[in-house]
Amino acid sequence: MKPNKIFIKAFFLIVFSCFLSNGQKAQSLYAFNIEADEDTINIAYNLVGQRPDDVYKVDIFVSGNNGQAFDIIPTTIVGDVGYGVKSGVKKKMQWQPLEDSVQLIGDDYIFKISARLLGGRDSIEFAEIPGGTFIMGNNFEEGRSDENYPHKVNLDPFLIGVYEITNIQFSNFLYRYESAEVKSGEYVGQPMIFEHEKGLKNYTRKAGQSGGWAPQKGYEYHPVVNVTWYGANEFCKYYGYRLPTEAEWEYAARELGDTIRFGNGKNLASPTEINFNGHIDYKTKYSKAGENRQYATRIASFPPNKLELFDMSGNVWEWCQDWYASNYYFNSITDNPTGPWFGETKSIRGGSWHNTPVDIRVTDRSFLPPHMGSGDVGFRVVKQLVK
Structure with a gap:
């Protein structure tokens, strides 16, 4: 039987910003916040691009072994994630790990967020x-x-x-x-x-x-x-x-x-x-x-x-x-x-x-x-x- 709550001892967050082909930085990801509310992980972040109409594909990956492999893919995550995320502040995602059959127990979990600029070249x-x-x-x-x-x-x-x-x-x-x-x-x-x-x-x-x-x-x-x-x-x-x-x-x-x-x-x-x-x-x-x-x-x-x-x-x-x-x-x-x-x-x-x-x-x-x-x-x- 699956547990009805998740227990998180510690979170670590790694963020990768994407770059254009000429090496120019495409955007900044900052002001992260991750909180656990019973069965739900709430993630907040800011995404600031070069232009106000920049559009991104935002992905999130999770490592359960302190960053050795990011092989946990949150498939049930909702919010400002996936294709078509526009630049701006107070972006939010919500993830219920148990729906993906994932238990977050321990202190070896690292979250990685990436944002790829779409059509900005x-x-x-x-x-x-x-x-x-x-x-x-x-x-x-x-x-x-x-x-x-x-x-x-x-x-x-x-x-x-x-x-x-x-x-x-x-x-x-x-x-x-x-x-x-x-x-x-x-x-x-x-x-x-x-x-x-x-x-x-x-x-x-x-x-x-x-x-x-x-x-x-x-x-x-x-x-x-x-x-x-x-x-x-x-x-x-x-x-x-x-x-x-x-x-x-x-x-x-x-x-x-x-x-x-x-x-x-x-x-x-x-x-x-x-x-x-x-x-x-x-x-x-x-x-x-x-x-x-x-x-x-x-x-x-x-x-x-x-x-x-x-x-x-x-x-x-x-x-x-x-x-x-x-x-x-x-x-x-x-x-x-x-x-x-x-x-x-x-x-x-x-x-x-x-x-x-x-x-x-x-x-x-x-x-x-x-x-x-x-x-x-x-x-x-x-x-x-x-x-």
Whole structure:
């Protein structure tokens, strides 16, 4: 029989702060307090980042042998822990060790807390996606006509961006590229970006010059919006990347082709876990009602899927490489499909903050002319792996 109380003789706390790749300290963890209240361990801490909108993954580990091994993982802990913890003071966690079949008796216990900054780098972070075969298209018999033709697809391995491209990343590109229009090739002269109150602003206001393009204050690490397909495509070409095909995007969003509805790996959409229009009027059998934020949130504000890809459903639509055709699934090739040869609109996937639950399903398809931007459309990148 399990004891109904825990006994703690002494606690010791080790704290590890995370660092950015250039060695710059990413945040400070301090003002810790650990108290035992019968069956519950209460942990309080402060987490201060470089920016007020910094987001972290906070983990806690426990050693029962004075730090030789941190092999006790508190799986039932709740509070400011896990993905999406924002910087701030008076953060709290609560853990009931007995629910994890752990008795804290003695003085050899050491607690270790770590905080990893999410999406706060100017460089692009990738996840490796192994090649494989999956059935592309809607498998729940509840989608629209352009997705309701499940068909077999084989894909080669690839790398995909963990996060949507941010305002700071795209403004850095414009600074180096020295133009807000495509400078050469078949799309020369096409617009790449338009100003947006939560995106980029051209402070020089000189047509064709980009030196003054910068993120609106406080939106540096929000997804870039009002970017055209031409802009997303040119960004990719400049850095040696490309946009994902619809097939690659769906394969990654569905966690290697699993039968799931949403890009966080779940079949029920909740506004506390995905940024979409959660108004009660749009509630479905596969969604919960809740907040309708009406804007794109900072990247990594919500938990990722099991491939650690963030915001594959909601937040902003994402440009794909393919031209869009509503009947393409009936004519698609099996191996590494790239869409129709030509068209008038480009495919976008994932839904956005503006959309209802039906639009943020991972099999839902939509489209937009390549010269247009929108306040709820951005992109992420793909890098081909050498066979």
